[in-house]
Amino acid sequence: MNSDPALSEKSVVQRAAAIAARLMAIKLESMLDDTGRFTYAYNLDPDVTVASDYNWLRHFGAIYSLTQAYEMKIEGPRYERLAPALSFAKIQTFGQVEGLGEKRLGVWCRPEFETYLENSTIKTGGVGLALLVFARAAKLGLAAVELTDLNRLQAYLLEAQKEDGSFHSFFVEGEGFLAGKASLYYPGEAALGLIAHHKLTGSKTSLEAAQDALLYLELCRRTDFTLPPDHWALIASAEILPYVHGEAQMRIVDHARRISQDIMQSQVRHTKTLLDGAFTNDGRTTPTAARLEGLSAAATMFHPESEFRSDLMRAVELGVAFLARATFLDGPNAGAVPGAIGRRPGTSPEDLDFNRGATEVRIDYIQHALSACLGYRRYIL
Template sequence: MTRRALLFAVWTLPAALCLAVTAIVYAAFRIAPPARLDAAERTAVMASLRAALDGPAAAPDVHRPLAGPLVVTVWSGGKSVARFDAAGADLAQATLAAAQAMRGSLEVRALSPADRAAARLQVDIVTGTGRLGGGSWLVDHLAIPGIADMLPINPGVEGIGADVGGRPVLLLPHELAGYKLLAAKRPSEAMPDLAMGADLARIGQLLASRAGAAAPVAPAALYRFRTDSFVEPVDHAGAPLPLVRGLPPPPVLSARTLREAALRGGRYLVAHLAPNGRYVYEHDLWTGAASDAMRPGGAYSMPRHAGTTYFLAELYRITRESWLREPIERAFAHLADLLAGGGCAGVLPDGTAYDCVLDRGESTAHLGSTALAVVALAEYQRATDDHRYLALAQRLAAWLLTMQRADGSFRHLYDVKTRTPDETAELLYYSGEAALALARMHTITGEARYAAAAGRALDWLVGWYDFFVGGFFYGEEHWTCIAAEALWPAVQRDAYRAFCDGYGAFLRAQQAEPGDYPDEDDFAGAYNLTPFVVPFNTPAGSRTEAMISAYLLGVHHGAPDPRIAAQIRAALQYALRQQIRPDSDFDVVGQGDGAIPATPIDRNIRIDYVQHVCSAMLRASELPDAPP
């Protein structure tokens, strides 16, 4: 498939398909948002429940009618250790019933006094129900797996239940997400990130198990429900926090909160850096399962290793926090170990030494691994004025130059055994990363050859879009814009500014604004094509990094774009809500403070999620017009 065809498949087809059914699904299946309890009501309900952990409780003076059960989850150490479903004539009676059940619970009594005091209670009040799917001839006729039966699910907001043996049995919204029962179907192999739907078979089995039924609950017996959810704050100080998709309200956007969030992300990464200089690549906050950084093999990305180390060096350069320096050097030591055993080192005919980065067991070098290693090494030198890694950066940059063609483009793969590049493979991000590496080499050395090579690379990247509809479709060009700004003032082509402005406009068309998605204003600021798919969090970072560079290019050329500034602020306000912090770590197993999950409902962490989002936060805090 050609690059242009891929762009069409990625951007146009999903949008057209989802637009065709949005109105139908909204009209037929919407459950109205809850009339949420106010702060005083939440406080009264929670006080009654908290009292039951250590003594008798009284019903709160909150007599709202109920549309379904009230559910209390007891979180301890990030795990749900007990749950209580209660009903009553009104909210006061249901709360009292749940409190009495907690008081007599063996699971609660098994907690130590300290654990009971530290536990956090979450309340879910069912406020409305709706059918699960089907009944619309157009949607049913499409019969695309994951669409015809499951578009109505609002992930992380709605749960699924059934009446079994005359009583309701519920899987709460956070349980559907935590047990990975959502985004279970992928309609297109060409678009693996387009995931939707739910695993109805497993849901039926889980509901039957909870009800003590022998046979799974049939899909036809399932229904959706919506809840008003809230959780105790840290140390139980203040009113309970309202939750949307399991997340409490975010901090107010400011330069200070952005810098604090970036430092929080840095601490997460340092805590997940093993003694051998390799990162704990993934961490599932729901289960606590994490990659073993001390064991060779498994999923690991050297471009992401280098990119993450680049962020830590950037964080050190801007904040001067001393605790960052040793971990950065530890990560570099791991790179040096890999280079020593990689077999890529050599000497060019003119006597120039070169080398490239490979992970253990690899025989093909990826351009991005070496490019981002150069970026990280250069950033460390910018931060410290320590030249100890300069010779290494020069060897790696020499290899990058051998991978560049005369027209400015790059070869992306290199067979180390045969010493030959692959002339056909083209991978996302690598050319922009290489352009940034060469731009940064010019920054730290002042050598014109690096600036010239970076300029040729950017000319090729920007010039590729010089065709009829090139201004309407863009690939993932965030590294291109970052490199263009990094090369200023050595290369001052207005074409780079114009390209990044156009890229920004293209991205703004995908950035949700309040009111764009019915009942999903928590997605405002995220980049997404449809309300039926939960947005990924990483683009709110990587694309914002690009937009910060685009904005700065405008500043350099005397024409800063206020639309880009607003775009940056919206994305980062969204991202602040996604980051794990004390308010939101009640359901986190292991050290998760500062982490950035994959999506609002997928609690898996990968190091590059943290890198991109926190780098954007850090750089935005330095913008000349950043809010104080």
């Protein structure tokens, strides 16, 4: 019998992560209808009205996590249903970009799906994620994918990238690229899509563009006292590391180390409450799950025997235990991940608003938690 408490605790987390990941994958796939559209969100509280918006970045993100589950041989989901999900997204979002030529393909987010938009908009992160999931689906044999589409998505990202490696975040129909408005996560998502394109096609241009994007992030954050929890940049950094060398590699690794350090410093520990392992004090699940995705990927960038790698592994283990506690394990909601691990006891407007979100189940809540658990199993164990 194993008498080491640390090893016993680790085995419990491993088992919890395995169970949670399988249930999440099954739940996420079950939220796909026959057209390839997800049931985007529902609320565990029947008195709460759920918004009708449909976010395409989260559609692609959900597919991404299911391709990860397929790659890791998670049993249960019907992975053949990913082909209609990709086809539905292509029909609804793919389109030419006025003024940029036929070689460039945009992923259009339209007001009929995202009602807060005034005009149809291409989000650079959406193009990056679309390129990522279509390239992965082609590589894994999950769907028939036209290489022309992938090359045109890549061409759009190259057009959106500036000389310094940064990106225009938005292209608005009738207006063009928006100046002065940027999204934190889009560069990492774009870089990850470009790396996936390189892996599938061998495109050196894609690899160079992804490297330029990550080096730009490192440079512009070099003197910042704290770095944002940019998990997409961490994932992209881990993916590109085998292909870069010398100073570029050192800069990318240093950037990943600094992001990871700042994330780990925010972790809740030793409270003996449900919040242990979370990265926010309010118990929201997705901020923790996304950070865990980044930390798991970042761990692969450091020597297995290094103290920093050990710190990362412990942080991920604690975080995954938090996610497992937040996941429904049985009943009709098995595999569902709510917005928060619990509701607030207060009755202030802020508390009531938080509680409405705490009981919401959305595809991106499940997606990030699934990817976090799979990352733990793939990179940490």
